[in-house]
Amino acid sequence: MEEKKISQEDLVSFLEDGIQRSMQRHRLELTIPAQEYLVEMLGRFAETFGLYQERWLTPVTFQYQQISGEMSRLQRSQLQRELFISSRIFL
Secondary structure (H helix, E strand, O other), rough: OOOOOOHHHHHHHHHHHHHHHHHHOOOOOOHHHHHHHEEEHHHHHHHHHOOOHHHOOHHHHHHHHHHHHHHOHHHHHHHHHHHHHHHHHOO
């Protein structure tokens, strides 16, 4: 199966459209800066999701258990770094 790449412009357009539809559906009003913030935040999440896709589908508790069970200290450090980076996206 061939992986399709989405351009940054297409992603931004898709996110802006989705936010507009959601605002209409839920009868919400957001300022332009708030809408831009959501587009930026979701765009960054989409980028990171592509980088760490196999990890995103694993609950954090299981990821931590995997880190704890790893034999190699180097592997443990790498997994902890990845978990830290992925968790910072939600802050």
